[in-house]
Amino acid sequence: MSLSLEFPKGPITKIKGTCLCLEGNDIDTDRIIPARFLKCVSFKSLGDQVFADDRKEKNGLHPFDIKANQEASILLVEKNFGCGSSREHAPQALMRWGIRAIIGYSFAEIFHGNCISIGIPCLTLEEYNLTCLQQITKEKAGKNCSINMRKREIVYEESKFIFSIDKGAEAMFKSGNWDATSTLISQLEKIKDIKAKIPYINNFES
Amino acid sequence: MSSGTLYDKVWDLHRIADLPGGSTQLFVGLHLIHEVTSPQAFSAITEKNLEVFCPERTIATVDHIVPTESQARPFLDPLAETMLSTLEKNCKKYGIKLFEIGSGNQGIVHVIAPESGLTQPGMTIACGDSHTSTHGAFGAIAFGIGTSQVRDVLASQSLAMKKLKVRRIWVNGQLEKGVFAKDLILHIIRQLGVKGGVGYAYEFAGPAIEKMSMEERMTICNMAIEGGARSGYINPDKTTFEYLRNKPYLPKGKAWELAVKWWETLSSDPDAKFDDEVQFDANNVAPTITWGINPGQAISIDELIPKKESLGENDRQTAEEAYLYMKLQPGEPIKGLAVDVCFIGSCTNGRLSDLKAAAKIAENRHVAKGIKAFVVPGSEKVARDAEAEGIDKLFMNAGFEWRKPGCSMCLAMNPDRLEGNQISASSSNRNFKGRQGSSKGRTLLMSPAMVAAAAISGSVVDVRELIAKNNTSQK
Numbered sequence: 001m002s003l004s005l006e007f008p009k010g011p012i013t014k015i016k017g018t019c020l021c022l023e024g025n026d027i028d029t030d031r032i033i034p035a036r037f038l039k040c041v042s043f044k045s046l047g048d049q050v051f052a053d054d055r056k057e058k059n060g061l062h063p064f065d066i067k068a069n070q071e072a073s074i075l076l077v078e079k080n081f082g083c084g085s086s087r088e089h090a091p092q093a094l095m096r097w098g099i100r101a102i103i104g105y106s107f108a109e110i111f112h113g114n115c116i117s118i119g120i121p122c123l124t125l126e127e128y129n130l131t132c133l134q135q136i137t138k139e140k141a142g143k144n145c146s147i148n149m150r151k152r153e154i155v156y157e158e159s160k161f162i163f164s165i166d167k168g169a170e171a172m173f174k175s176g177n178w179d180a181t182s183t184l185i186s187q188l189e190k191i192k193d194i195k196a197k198i199p200y201i202n203n204f205e206s
Numbered sequence: 207m208s209s210g211t212l213y214d215k216v217w218d219l220h221r222i223a224d225l226p227g228g229s230t231q232l233f234v235g236l237h238l239i240h241e242v243t244s245p246q247a248f249s250a251i252t253e254k255n256l257e258v259f260c261p262e263r264t265i266a267t268v269d270h271i272v273p274t275e276s277q278a279r280p281f282l283d284p285l286a287e288t289m290l291s292t293l294e295k296n297c298k299k300y301g302i303k304l305f306e307i308g309s310g311n312q313g314i315v316h317v318i319a320p321e322s323g324l325t326q327p328g329m330t331i332a333c334g335d336s337h338t339s340t341h342g343a344f345g346a347i348a349f350g351i352g353t354s355q356v357r358d359v360l361a362s363q364s365l366a367m368k369k370l371k372v373r374r375i376w377v378n379g380q381l382e383k384g385v386f387a388k389d390l391i392l393h394i395i396r397q398l399g400v401k402g403g404v405g406y407a408y409e410f411a412g413p414a415i416e417k418m419s420m421e422e423r424m425t426i427c428n429m430a431i432e433g434g435a436r437s438g439y440i441n442p443d444k445t446t447f448e449y450l451r452n453k454p455y456l457p458k459g460k461a462w463e464l465a466v467k468w469w470e471t472l473s474s475d476p477d478a479k480f481d482d483e484v485q486f487d488a489n490n491v492a493p494t495i496t497w498g499i500n501p502g503q504a505i506s507i508d509e510l511i512p513k514k515e516s517l518g519e520n521d522r523q524t525a526e527e528a529y530l531y532m533k534l535q536p537g538e539p540i541k542g543l544a545v546d547v548c549f550i551g552s553c554t555n556g557r558l559s560d561l562k563a564a565a566k567i568a569e570n571r572h573v574a575k576g577i578k579a580f581v582v583p584g585s586e587k588v589a590r591d592a593e594a595e596g597i598d599k600l601f602m603n604a605g606f607e608w609r610k611p612g613c614s615m616c617l618a619m620n621p622d623r624l625e626g627n628q629i630s631a632s633s634s635n636r637n638f639k640g641r642q643g644s645s646k647g648r649t650l651l652m653s654p655a656m657v658a659a660a661a662i663s664g665s666v667v668d669v670r671e672l673i674a675k676n677n678t679s680q681k
Binding site: 025026028031035036039040041042043054057080086087088092106108109113117166168172179180183184185190191194195197201205 | 219220221222223225226227228229231233235242243245246249254256259260263270271283285286288289292326328329334335336338349350351352353354355357358361362363364365366368400401404405431432434436457461464465467468500520523524527617618619636638639640641643645
């Protein structure tokens with residue numbers, strides 16, 4: 001758990017750190033953060049509780065408990081990661097544990113959107129490349145991996161992989177406007193215009 | 207790219223601006239909030255010195271954490287009490303209407319908005335809850351959002367969204383007696399997979415869908431997200447309009463007529479273009495039940511738990527994980543599997559018609575020895591309507607507990623939860639590991655009538671057999 005890392009801020013162009021491999025498809029957000037931990041009015045304490053039940057079951061052998069992974073900031077996953085509940089508590093828990101980027105084959109829609117809005121890029125690799133990266137991560141554990149957002153490139157020792165990223169997300173990370181609030185509220189007048197034209201808000205008169 | 211679909215029409219009406227990278231700033235017509243995913247959003251509004259832009263377009267309720275036995279305040283669980291009092295404070299501070307406990311309006315967010323007429327065709331509806339897809343049953347674009355997006359909607363009544371592709375799921379035929387909307391959607395998810403809908407909105411259409419009541423349609427759209435589709439919708443028709451007539455949040459007289467006229471224009475055009483189309487036949491659907499750890503791991507009641515070899519490459523790893531977790535063997539029947547707890551309720555199946563379907567099975571029978579069975583109405587209105595028909599007494603006479611409205615054991619954020627490795631027969635929507643409050647707890651998803659049948663029998667049974675017995679005894 002790398003508590004020393006700052007939370008994402010501004011343009012996100014490069015991410016450097018060690019990788020942590022989490023195997024399995026369809027890992028849902030109930031597993032990332034079980035519902036009982038959602039009884040809170042702040043996200044602050046969620047870092048410790050990430051994968052609470054899975055970790056308990058694995059008794060110290062879960063990837064999030066293995067000593068060598070404690071400083072990891074890049075998470076490798078497989079298919080449909082983050083499916084199920086919309087709880088932002090899931091990426092918040094990962095971020096507070098120390099994760100700053102997630103690389104996988106595919107991500108669930110709402111989870112992906114939640115990651116963007118807190119500054120965690122979700123990068124996708126072709127299946128073959130993902131398997132290679134998992135392999136290298138296991139063989140050369142603890143080495144630094146670097147992600148270059150401009151080049152869409154992941155470099156691990158002498159291996160290079162080209163990733164894909166959602167274009168909207170890429171633009172937001174590049175500009176630093178991944179926290180959408182300021183962009184959205186800059187259009188308040190236009191929002192009022194649209195609102196004035198919507199039938200169900202205006203007694204259905206056209 | 208789809209064109210001429212309801213999704214396209216509603217999207218275009220709400221489009222405010224195009225954002226860099228292909229996203230759209232989309233106006234949100236109705237914003238629903240609850241106690242679990244809103245507190246951090248309000249904190250952000252306060253910290254950033256922002257205002258709530260259109261407080262009249264946000265409606266709040268409390269559902270996830272409410273106890274279903276005593277709802278006296280303060281709640282026995284101090285964390286639950288803090289969550290509700292935080293929501294109360296935020297609603298008061300920002301002038302947001304809260305459907306309070308005891309007001310007659312409180313209930314699960316996806317039950318209260320449709321039943322009060324807040325949910326309407328042609329709207330964009332967002333809520334910090336993945337089952338927001340439910341509202342698509344009315345011909346709205348409805349989708350779940352995270353807490354940062356709840357903040358964005360509060361601040362701007364809009365969202366940065368990427369337009370989805372549209373897949374039309376055409377369902378021919380008709381469901382046979384004892385087979386319900388829940389069986390159909392479990393069947394669809396099983397066939398298309400839990401990630402099949404990622405990147406898509408699902409349009410459910412065809413004769414079988416047209417014949418469905420609004421409550422059945424809500425069950426279908428509710429679980430679109432379990433198939434990976436963030437939104438699911440059904441074109442509005444006479445059934446929709448009749449359901450909405452005289453609902454509290456709808457106009458009467460001339461405005462009502464104008465509303466219907468506008469709604470009639472929203473359906474997907476006959477020559478609409480879809481990004482993908484698939485077909486199903488409702489006649490081929492039997493009572494369907496999950497055996498694994500995601501809603502796609504489902505079989506019909508007479509099937510055996512699938513062997514790994516019979517599954518696609520991608521599903522094998524999860525199947526192995528499921529056999530272990532569920533303590534079930536491939537090749538075993540699901541029928542006859544003993545259950546411990548039976549739960550009827552949730553935003554999928556906690557409406558009046560769901561309770562009635564279950565009550566028909568429970569009537570003149572009794573819950574099997576050693577089984578805990580309870581019914582949690584989806585809202586105070588559902589409870590009131592059911593009680594007016596004597597359904598509460600019918601359930602209690604049959605040995606079921608009759609509870610107060612809330613999300614309850616669907617996700618077990620209140621005291622209702624599984625213990626140890628108990629198995630539940632559940633009318634809810636997720637059978638994920640640990641979902642129902644015990645890290646070893648096991649969930650079998652099925653229709654409310656099937657849950658009632660399991661409660662009576664003490665094990666998984668085919669509800670059609672109990673219905674057949676009902677019919678014989680009536681002769």
